[in-house]
Amino acid sequence: MITFDYIRPATTKAAIDALKKESSAQFIAGGTNLVDLMKHGITAPQRLIDISRLPLNIIEQKGNMIRIGAMALNSTVAENALIQQQLPLLSQALQAGASPQLRNMATVGGNMMQRTRCAYFYDTTLPCNKREPGSGCSALQGYNRMHAIFGASDQCIAVHPSDMCVALAALDAVVVIADSKGERRLPFIDFHRLPGNSPHVDNNLAKGEMIVGIEVPLNNFVKHYRYTKIRDRQSYAFALVSVAAAIDIKENIISDIRLAMGGVGSQTVATNKS
Amino acid sequence: MSHNEKLLNDDCHNSRRGFLKKSVAATAIALAPNVIVKAAEDGLDEKAAGYFEKTNIKLTINDIDYSLSIEPRTTLLDLLREQLHLTGSKKGCDYGQCGACTVHVDGKRVLSCLSLAVMQEGKHITTIEGLAKGDDLHPMQQAFIDHDGFQCGYCTPGQIMSAVACVREGHANSPEEVRQYMSGNICRCGAYNNIVDAIIEVKRKGGTI
Ligand SMILES: Cc1cc2nc3c(=O)[nH]c(=O)nc-3n(C[C@H](O)[C@H](O)[C@H](O)COP(=O)(O)OP(=O)(O)OC[C@H]3O[C@@H](n4cnc5c(N)ncnc54)[C@H](O)[C@@H]3O)c2cc1C
Ligand code: FES
Ligand code: FES
Numbered sequence: 001m002i003t004f005d006y007i008r009p010a011t012t013k014a015a016i017d018a019l020k021k022e023s024s025a026q027f028i029a030g031g032t033n034l035v036d037l038m039k040h041g042i043t044a045p046q047r048l049i050d051i052s053r054l055p056l057n058i059i060e061q062k063g064n065m066i067r068i069g070a071m072a073l074n075s076t077v078a079e080n081a082l083i084q085q086q087l088p089l090l091s092q093a094l095q096a097g098a099s100p101q102l103r104n105m106a107t108v109g110g111n112m113m114q115r116t117r118c119a120y121f122y123d124t125t126l127p128c129n130k131r132e133p134g135s136g137c138s139a140l141q142g143y144n145r146m147h148a149i150f151g152a153s154d155q156c157i158a159v160h161p162s163d164m165c166v167a168l169a170a171l172d173a174v175v176v177i178a179d180s181k182g183e184r185r186l187p188f189i190d191f192h193r194l195p196g197n198s199p200h201v202d203n204n205l206a207k208g209e210m211i212v213g214i215e216v217p218l219n220n221f222v223k224h225y226r227y228t229k230i231r232d233r234q235s236y237a238f239a240l241v242s243v244a245a246a247i248d249i250k251e252n253i254i255s256d257i258r259l260a261m262g263g264v265g266s267q268t269v270a271t272n273k274s
Numbered sequence: 275m276s277h278n279e280k281l282l283n284d285d286c287h288n289s290r291r292g293f294l295k296k297s298v299a300a301t302a303i304a305l306a307p308n309v310i311v312k313a314a315e316d317g318l319d320e321k322a323a324g325y326f327e328k329t330n331i332k333l334t335i336n337d338i339d340y341s342l343s344i345e346p347r348t349t350l351l352d353l354l355r356e357q358l359h360l361t362g363s364k365k366g367c368d369y370g371q372c373g374a375c376t377v378h379v380d381g382k383r384v385l386s387c388l389s390l391a392v393m394q395e396g397k398h399i400t401t402i403e404g405l406a407k408g409d410d411l412h413p414m415q416q417a418f419i420d421h422d423g424f425q426c427g428y429c430t431p432g433q434i435m436s437a438v439a440c441v442r443e444g445h446a447n448s449p450e451e452v453r454q455y456m457s458g459n460i461c462r463c464g465a466y467n468n469i470v471d472a473i474i475e476v477k478r479k480g481g482t483i
Contacts, residue, residue, distance in 0.1 A: 006346035006392050008321040028390070035349070035388045036369050048346070050393055099458025101373060101436065104382045105389070235457035
């Protein structure tokens with residue numbers, strides 16, 4: 001791993017300001033993706049801004065929505081009583097991801113920002129448009145049984161590997177984003193991008209912005225829900241395909257339904273129509 | 275000189291921020307990246323460490339307080355093994371895939387190979403070396419021996435740290451649940467069945483572990 005300098009700002013504002021000042025700086029939260037990528041030489045920020053101790057880890061109900069801070073740990077969210085009661089689908093999806101040790105480190109914001117696990121993205125000796133724009137895509141003619149089924153382009157067929165994101169897409173979540181001027185909100189399903197001609201840009205977070213939280217509206221999907229993940233081994237493996245499904249049944253009639261698919265594209269594929 | 279004092283680097287008594295504030299010397303300012311100096315002046319950083327030098331951190335490992343001098347890129351695993359010679363925690367993959375490096379940080383099981391040591395400042399770390407009380411093995415260590423929970427033993431420290439957490443978390447209620455919540459620890463020798471037996475036994479015997 002190359003050398004870098006490290007700062008731990010005391011406030012969210014100071015962290016955002018610090019990101020603006022150094023073009024190659026990156027936030028580090030749990031570090032489970034970033035440290036891995038730095039060790040592989042895929043990314044080499046000259047400065048790490050430690051945001052893991054910022055007071056952005058609160059999970060609370062606010063009116064008719066639940067707000068989850070970006071720094072909340074994946075394990076904490078999965079086991080939080082409010083989440084288990086009101087958003088059990090999210091809890092189930094989180095439990096399906098990674099391992100207990102990784103879930104104790106990984107944050108909500110970091111999970112959304114994690115990069116693809118495409119083997120060619122990881123292999124720095126081979127071309128990859130996501131890693132090195134314009135170099136080509138090795139996966140197109142390569143070993144690609146885990147690659148995109150939907151939304152791929154002739155430049156990239158990588159998928160986003162998150163489980164949590166599939167549930168968030170199904171549950172109409174909204175991403176709360178902050179920069180030095182204030183906050184904005186983005187529907188979760190618009191957060192990740194299709195590869196098109198710029199597969200190196202994974203999402204619509206602008207330079208200098210931080211994810212500060214997620215808002216999920218309260219819903220009636222607390223009884224009939226399931227997160228199913230098909231993978232090469234029973235646990236601790238990325239999805240070949242995963243499905244988040246939830247239905248609301250009133251008087252024996254399905255009154256509302258949500259379906260989202262993960263592991264099949266660079267975005268979660270959601271069909272959110274009542 | 276105590277173990278701890280030996281580890282304390284002589285030139286590291288000053289805090290990093292204090293150093294930056296005090297060093298009006300042109301050389302230091304020229305070397306220190308602007309943002310760091312600025313942040314130190316504004317008092318907006320809790321911590322700043324340049325890549326050009328080591329930084330001080332204090333943390334507690336197996337109930338011993340340490341003051342250490344480290345590079346920002348040092349992982350917790352490398353700090354434990356290379357600097358402190360606590361070689362119980364193993365480096366299996368170094369990429370978060372095997373669990374051999376599992377330790378507890380503030381009571382939670384984590385992977386030390388993907389943790390930067392500088393980010394652990396002020397935290398309490400427990401490694402496999404910290405489980406036994408003197409000559410008395412921890413019940414989980416004893417159960418691994420009783421059940422033949424290992425062959426080559428390379429994955430074992432990580433398995434045991436993970437197993438202790440698994441029981442404490444309340445995720446050891448059935449063999450199926452244990453398999454699910456121990457899936458972050460790979461055993462190349464395939465001692466899985468005996469590992470599950472050991473964990474179930476510790477859980478069944480109850481008591482605080
Ligand atoms: C072996 C292994 C198996 C895994 N299996 C799974 C799996 O099955 N399912 C799954 O979903 N995931 C899996 N993961 C991925 C894991 O969930 C992610 O690595 C984790 O969620 C990333 O979160 P983090 O906090 O550690 O992010 P970090 O590594 O700290 O950061 C990742 C990126 O996000 C940026 N970032 C972090 N927080 C913010 C923020 N608030 N605002 C803006 N940018 C931010 C950082 O700058 C960095 O670029 C696995 C990982 C490993 C190593
Ligand atoms: S060495 Fe840390 S998970 Fe393999
Ligand atoms: S005992 Fe050999 S790897 Fe587990």
